[in-house]
Amino acid sequence: MNPRTVRLVTVAVVLLIAVAPLYLAPFSISLMNYIGVYALVALGLVLLTGVGGMVSFGQSAFMGIAAYATAWMSAIEGLSPWLGLVLALVLTGGVAAILGAVTLRLKGHFLSLSTIAWGLAIYFMFGNIPGLGNYSGITAIPPISIGSMALETSKEIYYLIWAILLGAMLLSYNLLNSRMGRAMRALRGGNAMVESLGINAFYVRLVTFVISALLAAFAGWLYAHMNRFVSPTPFDVTMGIEFLMMAMVGGSGYLLGAIVGSALITLLKNSVQDYLPLIAPSAAGQLEIVVFSALFIIFLQYAREGIVPFVAHFLPEPKRQPPEETEPLPQRVQPEPGLMLLTAEACTQRFGGLVAVNDVSFELKSGEILGLIGPNGAGKSTMFNLLTGALPVTAGKIRFSGADITRTAQRNIARAGIARTFQHVKLRPRMSLLDNVLLGTYTRTKAGFLAGAFRLDRHEENEARYEALRQLERVGLGDKPYELAGNLPLGNQRVLEIARALAADPVLLVLDEPAAGLRRQEKLALAALLRSLKKEGLTILIVEHDMEFVMNLVDRIFVMEFGSKLCEGEPAVIRADQRVQEAYLGGVA
Amino acid sequence: MNSQIAAFLTIDGVATGAIYVLIALGFVLIFAVTRVIFVPFGDIVAFTALTLAALETKHMPGTVGLVAALAVVATLMEIFTLLRAKDPGRIPRALLFYLILPLAPAAVVWLTAGASIPLPLRIVLALALIMPISPLLDRVVFRPIADGSVLLLLTVAVALHFALVGLGLLFFGPEGVRTESLTDYQLILGSIPISGQSILIVAAAIVFSGLLFLFFEFTITGKSLHATAVNRTGARLMGIRPERAGTVAYLLGSLLAGVSGVLISPVNTIFYDSGFIIGLKAFVGAIFGGLVSFPMTALGSLLVGVLESFAAFQSSSFKEVIVFSVLIPVLLWRSYTFVDSEEDIDE
Numbered sequence: 001m002n003p004r005t006v007r008l009v010t011v012a013v014v015l016l017i018a019v020a021p022l023y024l025a026p027f028s029i030s031l032m033n034y035i036g037v038y039a040l041v042a043l044g045l046v047l048l049t050g051v052g053g054m055v056s057f058g059q060s061a062f063m064g065i066a067a068y069a070t071a072w073m074s075a076i077e078g079l080s081p082w083l084g085l086v087l088a089l090v091l092t093g094g095v096a097a098i099l100g101a102v103t104l105r106l107k108g109h110f111l112s113l114s115t116i117a118w119g120l121a122i123y124f125m126f127g128n129i130p131g132l133g134n135y136s137g138i139t140a141i142p143p144i145s146i147g148s149m150a151l152e153t154s155k156e157i158y159y160l161i162w163a164i165l166l167g168a169m170l171l172s173y174n175l176l177n178s179r180m181g182r183a184m185r186a187l188r189g190g191n192a193m194v195e196s197l198g199i200n201a202f203y204v205r206l207v208t209f210v211i212s213a214l215l216a217a218f219a220g221w222l223y224a225h226m227n228r229f230v231s232p233t234p235f236d237v238t239m240g241i242e243f244l245m246m247a248m249v250g251g252s253g254y255l256l257g258a259i260v261g262s263a264l265i266t267l268l269k270n271s272v273q274d275y276l277p278l279i280a281p282s283a284a285g286q287l288e289i290v291v292f293s294a295l296f297i298i299f300l301q302y303a304r305e306g307i308v309p310f311v312a313h314f315l316p317e318p319k320r321q322p323p324e325e326t327e328p329l330p331q332r333v334q335p336e337p338g339l340m341l342l343t344a345e346a347c348t349q350r351f352g353g354l355v356a357v358n359d360v361s362f363e364l365k366s367g368e369i370l371g372l373i374g375p376n377g378a379g380k381s382t383m384f385n386l387l388t389g390a391l392p393v394t395a396g397k398i399r400f401s402g403a404d405i406t407r408t409a410q411r412n413i414a415r416a417g418i419a420r421t422f423q424h425v426k427l428r429p430r431m432s433l434l435d436n437v438l439l440g441t442y443t444r445t446k447a448g449f450l451a452g453a454f455r456l457d458r459h460e461e462n463e464a465r466y467e468a469l470r471q472l473e474r475v476g477l478g479d480k481p482y483e484l485a486g487n488l489p490l491g492n493q494r495v496l497e498i499a500r501a502l503a504a505d506p507v508l509l510v511l512d513e514p515a516a517g518l519r520r521q522e523k524l525a526l527a528a529l530l531r532s533l534k535k536e537g538l539t540i541l542i543v544e545h546d547m548e549f550v551m552n553l554v555d556r557i558f559v560m561e562f563g564s565k566l567c568e569g570e571p572a573v574i575r576a577d578q579r580v581q582e583a584y585l586g587g588v589a
Numbered sequence: 590m591n592s593q594i595a596a597f598l599t600i601d602g603v604a605t606g607a608i609y610v611l612i613a614l615g616f617v618l619i620f621a622v623t624r625v626i627f628v629p630f631g632d633i634v635a636f637t638a639l640t641l642a643a644l645e646t647k648h649m650p651g652t653v654g655l656v657a658a659l660a661v662v663a664t665l666m667e668i669f670t671l672l673r674a675k676d677p678g679r680i681p682r683a684l685l686f687y688l689i690l691p692l693a694p695a696a697v698v699w700l701t702a703g704a705s706i707p708l709p710l711r712i713v714l715a716l717a718l719i720m721p722i723s724p725l726l727d728r729v730v731f732r733p734i735a736d737g738s739v740l741l742l743l744t745v746a747v748a749l750h751f752a753l754v755g756l757g758l759l760f761f762g763p764e765g766v767r768t769e770s771l772t773d774y775q776l777i778l779g780s781i782p783i784s785g786q787s788i789l790i791v792a793a794a795i796v797f798s799g800l801l802f803l804f805f806e807f808t809i810t811g812k813s814l815h816a817t818a819v820n821r822t823g824a825r826l827m828g829i830r831p832e833r834a835g836t837v838a839y840l841l842g843s844l845l846a847g848v849s850g851v852l853i854s855p856v857n858t859i860f861y862d863s864g865f866i867i868g869l870k871a872f873v874g875a876i877f878g879g880l881v882s883f884p885m886t887a888l889g890s891l892l893v894g895v896l897e898s899f900a901a902f903q904s905s906s907f908k909e910v911i912v913f914s915v916l917i918p919v920l921l922w923r924s925y926t927f928v929d930s931e932e933d934i935d936e
Contacts, residue, residue, distance in 0.1 A: 055740050055743070057747065099917075102917055102918075102921060105921070106921070109626060109739045109740055109743050110876070110920050110923065112740060112743055113872070113876070113916075113920070114916060114920050116869070117873070117916040117917060117920075118913070118914070118917060120909065120913050121909070121910045121914050124907070124909045124910045124913075125907075125910055128906040128907060128910070238751065241747055241751065244744065245748070248744070289751050289752070289754065289755035290752050290755035290759070292751075293751040293752035294752055297730055297745055297748050297749060297752070300741065300744065300745050300748075301733045301734055301745075304734075304741065
């Protein structure tokens, strides 16, 4: 499928949506309106849950805040629904920002549970504020007017709903394919990876959360003026679950999943309401929720991914061109070789009673390659985590290019020019090689959420993409930039991590067992790459178990054992050292 | 508010909290062993109360139909699984555990329908009827996705709760019930009356917490449950079946839920859908213990009870808002004080 076919299909679908009201019965149009409104909320959940990995049961509460805000503004205060929209967005966004600031540091299921809690609290609030009509709600909400035309019938508001939905889809699509969108997609990889790329994970989470709340706010605004009536019931946690159901059934990792899921659930619910009375006339209302929940459970048991990826599986792969050549991203000037770049002074790390790193000091000069070796459990990876800020030092001091970074946040250390790879590979297996490497360029680029959504970032984005391709080619993975990272063998995944680190244009490259899982030829190629990097002025710190690889590559070696320094020196000296031999081979009796 | 009102509210709160303690301990037990946040747990509490009330008024409790339906589905699933695994020899055993045992109490109730049964026996019957529900739900709903993430299990649990509420309305009807009180005894302490019911509730909470402690500390089944909670793979390597440990956890949890249902029904009017809010409040207590620590869970649940009691006095309509809003600072406190290894969210 080439891009032209995709464009043609898109245009056809939009046209179909545009002419639909001319041929549909009023009831079907109003069903389409509900699908559109719910799809907006589900779209927010796709971004929040499918992309960002945060499961929220509380979106209906956000929708409710917006609906009540505009109902109050227009029905009680008698002002324009457009002012109601402004109030709805400000209020919902504000509440989401506050709730997010408080709860988004929570982990996994705790976060989801907190959404149930505040979802319920907000629902009970709607029912108990006398000014908002308690549980009976607010009636006589005026319709939205555009100019002198009031959107009273379902046919009239149809165009507004679907225009907003399609606009939101387009902006979301742009966003996901931009710098911040990639950061959002990276969130599921865990904080350690995200922060090591210089990304403020909390900030990205918070903005994602607010975006999803704002989409729910648009839905709430439309809902209030479509029904001309609000009450607490439609904004209960039950409805929040239904929205989640829509996103998951459609395919929570896919933007289209929002519309597909919303359409399917709304139509299904409608037909369940039609047919259940025929099967069980007396208990239709009760059975509806039972049938629904049972279907959802069965669905999750057999198809956790959702419908869109299932269908997409049968469609031909879209053809994509590799990024075009353009001007390179600006590069930093590497420090003069031989200067003091990194010093660790008496660093200690304790985990409870265990001392993983004990009083270790060393120095690293710019332009050299230092090997850190030692038997398993010597504290090498812990040392790496201290240097890159992934773990706070218990005692000691770390300086990088003259600045004290002992207490600096991981992402700021990454920004200062230390890029790392992990002993246990941390990549996004469902993102392409190119996107994974693009994550590395995060600190060198600037485009924010708005620039990404409105495509104001194209110049910078093209540069970044070309840079990512160059780094992929450099490590020997340039032939299939759109392959998914998860499809690579483990050895190549390590190499991909190196490409990602290089895309950050670092001063110091910190590699944790880069050669593990590589074949001999690949190891030689990797060693050649590291040597050429050194020639460009890069400084490299490397942990590796393959002695042949280390001895032929590095300038100096630092040996650790049981968390302490054993010795340091040139490879030949280390090879001959009695203590090192004993540490690795056991004492000669 | 003078000190007498405060004392009264505290006692009332402790009694409510003691009920939450029982439910919260069940939550923690089930979560630790199966990783399922068993949202429908509150519904089990409500269903016990409704069952007890039906037995009291000599009606057939809806639980009979519910258990029968679940038992049939679970048995069919189990037989299908065994046939697919080419292991038909285990079918008789499956019939015993998934069909005959769960249906036995239901059969007793069905046969004795209309007879007048003394109160202690009614309680035993109600508990016996309720206990198979959660293990059967485990078999039908959670076992096929036992490898899923905590979030997937949670989402399914929430959906299951809604299915159960619908079934509850179907099987029990919309009327609220309040059962006859277990004791008329009243203790006057200073000038504050303490009802025998409150004392009974607190005593039950203490006894069952104690039993749970003894179970984990001194029985091999308890140890195997603990082992499964700490590390499923490790437990399996030691010959412990996580499925079996899960069933035991669900049975024990249901017992705790059942007891709290029996205790709460003379105090509060219970409807088919009352369970969710009760369960959620107990859950706030469980969060105090991070879903791990039993003592902290008990303490947290008591706090929730007292808070609810005072909140209801200050502003009864905002009672729920206050109690659920408290969850957020608690969760926050937990997430800062609780260092656990980072779990990558699976795709």
